[in-house]
Amino acid sequence: MTTLPIQQRTLVQRLWKVVGINVVRPWVLVLPLVIMTALFLVTGILSWLTIAFVPADGQLRFSPEFFLIIFLFLTANQTIYHEYAVSLSFGISRSDFYFGSLLNFALQSIWYAVVCLSIAAVTGSFFGSEFSGVGVTNFVSLIVLFIGTQALAASTTAIYLRWGKPGMLTFFGGLALVLVALPVLAVSDLGSELPTLNSETLTMLETNVIGSAVALILIILGYLIIRKASVR
Amino acid sequence: MTKVIEVNNLTKSYRGATAVDSVSLAIEENGIYGLLGRNGAGKTTLMKLVAGHELASTGEISVYGASPVENSAVLANMAFIRESLRYSENYKIGHVLKAAKIAFANWDDAFAQSLVDKFQIPRKRLVRKLSRGQLSAVGVVVGLAARAPITILDEPYIGMDAVARKHFYDILLADYIKHPRTIVLSTHLIDEVADLLEHVFVIDQGRIILDANTEDLRGSAAVIEGSTESVDDAVAGFVILESQTIGTQKRVVAQGLKAEDAARLQSAGLAVKPATLQQLIISQTNMDSSEKVEVA
Numbered sequence: 001m002t003t004l005p006i007q008q009r010t011l012v013q014r015l016w017k018v019v020g021i022n023v024v025r026p027w028v029l030v031l032p033l034v035i036m037t038a039l040f041l042v043t044g045i046l047s048w049l050t051i052a053f054v055p056a057d058g059q060l061r062f063s064p065e066f067f068l069i070i071f072l073f074l075t076a077n078q079t080i081y082h083e084y085a086v087s088l089s090f091g092i093s094r095s096d097f098y099f100g101s102l103l104n105f106a107l108q109s110i111w112y113a114v115v116c117l118s119i120a121a122v123t124g125s126f127f128g129s130e131f132s133g134v135g136v137t138n139f140v141s142l143i144v145l146f147i148g149t150q151a152l153a154a155s156t157t158a159i160y161l162r163w164g165k166p167g168m169l170t171f172f173g174g175l176a177l178v179l180v181a182l183p184v185l186a187v188s189d190l191g192s193e194l195p196t197l198n199s200e201t202l203t204m205l206e207t208n209v210i211g212s213a214v215a216l217i218l219i220i221l222g223y224l225i226i227r228k229a230s231v232r
Numbered sequence: 233m234t235k236v237i238e239v240n241n242l243t244k245s246y247r248g249a250t251a252v253d254s255v256s257l258a259i260e261e262n263g264i265y266g267l268l269g270r271n272g273a274g275k276t277t278l279m280k281l282v283a284g285h286e287l288a289s290t291g292e293i294s295v296y297g298a299s300p301v302e303n304s305a306v307l308a309n310m311a312f313i314r315e316s317l318r319y320s321e322n323y324k325i326g327h328v329l330k331a332a333k334i335a336f337a338n339w340d341d342a343f344a345q346s347l348v349d350k351f352q353i354p355r356k357r358l359v360r361k362l363s364r365g366q367l368s369a370v371g372v373v374v375g376l377a378a379r380a381p382i383t384i385l386d387e388p389y390i391g392m393d394a395v396a397r398k399h400f401y402d403i404l405l406a407d408y409i410k411h412p413r414t415i416v417l418s419t420h421l422i423d424e425v426a427d428l429l430e431h432v433f434v435i436d437q438g439r440i441i442l443d444a445n446t447e448d449l450r451g452s453a454a455v456i457e458g459s460t461e462s463v464d465d466a467v468a469g470f471v472i473l474e475s476q477t478i479g480t481q482k483r484v485v486a487q488g489l490k491a492e493d494a495a496r497l498q499s500a501g502l503a504v505k506p507a508t509l510q511q512l513i514i515s516q517t518n519m520d521s522s523e524k525v526e527v528a
Contacts, residue, residue: 004339005309005381006308006309006338006381007305007308008305008308009308014304017334017335020331020334021331021334021335024323024327024330024331024334025320025322025323025327027322076470078320078321082318082319082320082321083320085317085485086316086317086318086319086320086331087314087318087335088283088284088285088312089283089311089312089314090311090332090335090336090374090378091307091308091309091310091312091335091336091380092304092307092329092335093284093302093303093304094302095302095304096304161339193247227302228287230280230286230287231280231285231286231354
């Protein structure tokens, strides 16, 4: 056997290569800013035109976080789905592709957290409520939320890549069962024994820790699934 | 010559259906290899296994002495371009080339741009809106300009018209001479690629039924044509790979003829010419696929 003509790059170089491929269309980074600007303007115009849109306290309530959650879920889904086969064909391993994409998602999460807090500082609105100020907790909450959203998209797309439609049907079937079971459990005697998890009983720090743990579990699950997915 | 790919007793099954069945082969560094076979013979599955895109059911694959599965060091030396490769929804050719430039260490951007012009790929149109032939050309451009030490091309040129395919074969050969590397081409258009290939593997029903140097293969059989009676008399004692009778005329593909045999048959009024690669392979694939044919 001959030696390798091209020597292996470092882990950071390999992951950065995937980030580069992910954003080969820079428009994917610009588009949310365009949409957020449009939403901001539309919200402002509607508030100005219609008194009904202005809250009682007179504050403009524009929160791009909700839009970003949906946008990031979709783009993460599209990134994993569309670039998986291309990346593998271009000599990239599944692990490098998956973790390189997650690095991209993490960087985007940090960027959009900064954008959201900047907007919140101007509008005074954060998740539809009054903004409490730029702080580490709010910053971390946004990053955890955005990474968690993208990790959910990555892991569900990994299910599709590995098992196709049967995998998705099983996954969503199971999810539907859980969603049906939870309210039933909540009103049952057993449910009354469980600790209540809601915003009133959890501190922001606890929410961040739980959110991070969920995101980490989703990331690991996604990796375990995608590392044996075939290329269709 | 050193081996860069070694496959030993490789099998891939899908829910009882065996796509690749106990395949063993070796590919040496710097050569153009053909993986030939009919549609559904197992070519794509075998290539996917070698590229680490599929996981083997049993058997071993070694690329540069290691398994290619999840091996970044090995995969960095490999490009695997398939006809059915789908690019990101909103990619234009420029995005594909930019991604390839990031991915491949030996990427030649000037060469890629010249190929885009040569194959007349529209630069402003989305890749998903390209015609099948143009999409094939995108794969060809990436496969050639990547200059990956191991380049696996799974019929990416199949959607191209005959003229474009001829361009591709010419460019491939010229570029290979300037930048030698290991190229594995799969195709069922055997005659078109016959002059390119140094070695062929023929796969049928998941099994390698022919593993031969192209030159050895070309000299191994001849086509003999003439009246049925005289052909029957002449070919007695030779291995007949294929036989076809039309009216009073008969045409056979016979293996094992020496130069003096050919001269004797020609003097008896029979037409004798070397069998083409396609004739040989069609003959072989018509044989019992459990028999692997060895060509000296």
